[in-house]
Amino acid sequence: MAKVQYYTQEKLDELRAELHYLKIQGRADMAKQIAEARDKGDLSENAEYDAAKDAQGLLELKISKMEEIVANARALDESTIDISKVSILSKVKIKNRRNGMEVTYTIVSEEEADLKAFKISISSPFGKGLFGKKVGDVAEITAPAGKLEFDILEISR
Template structure:
């Protein structure tokens, strides 16, 4: 059997997944079942778009439940590295400046399961995070991007 993939996340990220799973299993699943019951009343199922849409939604919900259960089962909780406070690692927020004179940007490096760039959380699999991981405050790092290499300097690690 294939080896299960580990999902790196904070304790907060795991809690959010557990809450989503509870919602999907208790509320969302029941809502979809009700939609299917109502759609069945609209007549011939072979030409019933409401029924087809409800069944598609049911498949999506059930698929998401399996996906979230797998992520929780294979969760690896990110512990804050207190031994190396100035080194970029999972779970830390890193502030860097684009060189030579760019603006400062800050991101928290998290596992792919809880990455949300709009909230300043980037995946440890992203090119920026991969380039910054293991480096320290004051170091200059080259980040490969589709538009060419980006040179940054690490300003702070929290």
């Protein structure tokens, strides 16, 4: 059984739209490619037909995975998030104790993680280290560079 994942409503709508597109337009495009390849002659020696059938299999696999993700997805109401401690969809301002650098991250699901946008996964070492902490706490995070300590300065949504 797949694990329930929590998303913003925006991301959940995006996932549903992508799944709809793949099922409708993706399948139609694939059928057209297979028909064009079939029209080119003997199927036993038709590499284009084989490639189109392989691509169809990959598309169906992607659709299956997307269906599972959407079926197990739940939208979080950001207004109900407890900002007294770090949880999913919290914005956390932290300060590195070693170099004094401050940064603000948003804790999100794995699929929404984007380090360039300062969104980190709840299942990452940083996400796990920050989860449940309160303002004033020290988060000890084991990263590839070693053990790091961060002061929790602020939590918001």
